[in-house]
Amino acid sequence: MKKTNFGDMPCPIARSLERVGEWWSxxxxxxxxxxxxxFDEFEKSLGIAPNMLTRRLNGLVEAGLLERRQYQERxxxxxxxxxEMGSDFRPVMLALMTWGxxxxxxxxxxxxxxxxxxxxxxxxxxxxxQTGEVITREHHVVRAGPVATDRLRARLDRYAQMRVAGSxx
Amino acid sequence: MKKTNFGDMPCPIARSLERVGEWWSxxxxxxxxxxxxxFDEFEKSLGIAPNMLTRRLNGLVEAGLLERRQYQERxxxxxxxxxEMGSDFRPVMLALMTWGxxxxxxxxxxxxxxxxxxxxxxxxxxxxxQTGEVITREHHVVRAGPVATDRLRARLDRYAQMRVAGSxx
Numbered sequence: 219m220k221k222t223n224f225g226d227m228p229c230p231i232a233r234s235l236e237r238v239g240e241w242w243s244x245x246x247x248x249x250x251x252x253x254x255x256x257f258d259e260f261e262k263s264l265g266i267a268p269n270m271l272t273r274r275l276n277g278l279v280e281a282g283l284l285e286r287r288q289y290q291e292r293x294x295x296x297x298x299x300x301x302e303m304g305s306d307f308r309p310v311m312l313a314l315m316t317w318g319x320x321x322x323x324x325x326x327x328x329x330x331x332x333x334x335x336x337x338x339x340x341x342x343x344x345x346x347x348q349t350g351e352v353i354t355r356e357h358h359v360v361r362a363g364p365v366a367t368d369r370l371r372a373r374l375d376r377y378a379q380m381r382v383a384g385s386x387x
Numbered sequence: 388m389k390k391t392n393f394g395d396m397p398c399p400i401a402r403s404l405e406r407v408g409e410w411w412s413x414x415x416x417x418x419x420x421x422x423x424x425x426f427d428e429f430e431k432s433l434g435i436a437p438n439m440l441t442r443r444l445n446g447l448v449e450a451g452l453l454e455r456r457q458y459q460e461r462x463x464x465x466x467x468x469x470x471e472m473g474s475d476f477r478p479v480m481l482a483l484m485t486w487g488x489x490x491x492x493x494x495x496x497x498x499x500x501x502x503x504x505x506x507x508x509x510x511x512x513x514x515x516x517q518t519g520e521v522i523t524r525e526h527h528v529v530r531a532g533p534v535a536t537d538r539l540r541a542r543l544d545r546y547a548q549m550r551v552a553g554s555x556x
Contacts, residue, residue: 317476334528344481353481357502
């Protein structure tokens with residue numbers, strides 16, 4: 219099914235997708251943020267076939283997003299816990315939640331992010347850590363880094379020209 | 388291949404994945420942010436088979452993220468342009484880029500986000516739009532909204548208890 223190896227692409231988005239670019243994996247991570255860690259918990263939450271769940275959990279362990287830990291000796295039982303890399307994925311998940319809440323929740327909110335200290339509903343927005351400014355298409359632009367390929371560089375040059383010319387579709 | 392309808396789940400993350408939970412779709416959107424709009428541009432950029440590209444573009448149009456516009460009469464030619472919903476997906480993409488740059492770019496950066504006004508490299512971080520505070524696992528928590536199912540509510544209650552007890556894995 220998956221013929222292309224996205225991990226070989228220079229783009230960090232493509233490389234990220236190689237690790238988690240699959241529905242089930244992302245929903246397993248979502249459940250891990252909710253505190254689920256055991257096979258039967260994920261199985262029950264997701265309604266996923268056991269062989270599929272085993273495959274996805276192993277994939278997330280191999281990719282470095284989950285760590286497999288034994289929590290019982292006889293019989294041997296394991297739990298799956300977020301690694302630092304897995305925890306770092308949380309903003310992607312929250313951005314996805316925000317987008318889903320905006321566009322695909324016509325009947326109202328099923329979940330939302332809250333500030334635990336006063337309970338207010340949080341609208342998560344991407345900002346510049348240094349200046350605190352909200353990131354916009356107007357002021358913020360993707361640029362080629364030091365190890366960009368010539369092809370990527372050419373594409374980003376063209377993008378920059380289109381921006382300047384105001385001819386972005 | 389895809390047996391479960393994620394769009395029927397109440398979770399906004401699952402519903403979002405139903406629209407874009409697929410590698411190619413996300414890379415097509417990435418290229419759309421770079422200003423690509425024509426079939427042959429996407430084909431060249433992605434190295435994707437034409438029938439697969441047609442399927443993915445149609446999927447993104449049906450899902451409401453891209454709009455198909457005729458730009459030439461004879462022969463009829465179309466371009467694919469981001470809708471508002473498609474543009475709103477950009478923070479997810481930037482969050483994914485940030486995660487990829489942190490974990491999967493050991494040789495250095497291939498792309499990065501810059502502030503166009505002074506050129507400084509931007510570290511995109513998710514904040515509370517109202518308070519400007521960075522979102523952390525310590526202070527921010529996912530809560531059940533008004534239309535949460537009983538099942539989701541039970542899961543989030545358990546999560547809240549684990550947080551309070553300090554027993555999150």
